[in-house]
Amino acid sequence: MTQLSDAITGLLESFDLPGGGTLLSRDMIRAMRVEGGRVSFVIEAPSPEIARQMEGFRAVVEARIAELPGVSSASVVLSAPTQTPKAPSLKIGGHAQPQQGRMIPPGVKKLIAIGSGKGGVGKSTVSSNLAVALARAGRKVGLLDADIHGPSQPRMFGVSKRPASPDGKSIIPLSAHGVTLMSIGFMLPEDKAVVWRGPMLMGALQQMLMQVEWGELDVLLIDLPPGTGDVQLSLGQKSEVDGAIVVSTPQDVALIDAKKALDAFATLKVPVLGMIENMSVFVCPGCGLESHIFGHGGVATEAERLNLPVLAQLPIDLDTRLAGDGGAPVALGEGPMAQAYAKLARELIESGAV
């Protein structure tokens, strides 16, 4: 740095701002130029209101800069972000911030996690449809897509807008089909892989739970990543999950992993509300023949062994797949799958779980 730059930095450090810190420590200086003896820069205030209040301060800073040896002219301008919502500061790879207390979004009455051991068993499909069915039953529902490595909810709800952030910190969730929605998928390009370590995942989860303005919700469903990794661990340890639902297909490999997911919830002391068997049977639309493509009865046996209810048995269903891919979950309609999800929602409400 030149002598003049040093002198400018020293001067800027000498002004304490109300509320603590300096223009430099609070990162409010923009477009600094020192050319010959001409100095110019912008002070960016957090809001137009604060910019107005800082006018006297700006004039003092400008005058003091002009007095520095070697300065021929000084121009200090105040600016503030416009009121247009700007992109949230959900920085990729941000670490969890230290915070007091636990990650419990204010205004949310119940947190329900939806997990699976294995990927691809239909956990996100079940989450989206259950969210829609609960909303249709009159519940105020939020859905947090915490499947950080493979967020599917933007596609399943047909929304991919970047959420707004009026102050650059709080994030306004999106809303689709009566459900308040947030997904890491809204913040990243679809083809961008998330390669994060544990603390970064924790940071992202913390931001999605606590920076998002969820508002008043009867229930926030959390679509977990498959398996028993860092997101499950953080959620179990740092939040208060009221209940978990484990989705599995009847297939042995899926069930082995589902048992691990159940075991993880038990370790984290998260009460399991029950299991959902997805893709339990395929009924041929031509002849009505039932085929148990992924096996039969495995989920019921496991649930019985653990004294857990089987909350639903959902068949392999083309409409479910098409509706999910098309951005309008099948539970929005009137057909048999919509009825099955409506029944699941009703029973969860009646049991007091949501």
Ligand SMILES: Nc1ncnc2c1ncn2[C@@H]1O[C@H](COP(=O)(O)OP(=O)(O)OP(=O)(O)O)[C@@H](O)[C@H]1O
């Ligand atoms: N009952 C069903 N009938 C037909 N297709 C289904 C059914 N359930 C899910 N699918 C389809 O299976 C695929 C995987 O489902 P989904 O993404 O919900 O699984 P997942 O367990 O969340 O996967 P991942 O863990 O990889 O995110 C999707 O294409 C979905 O539409």
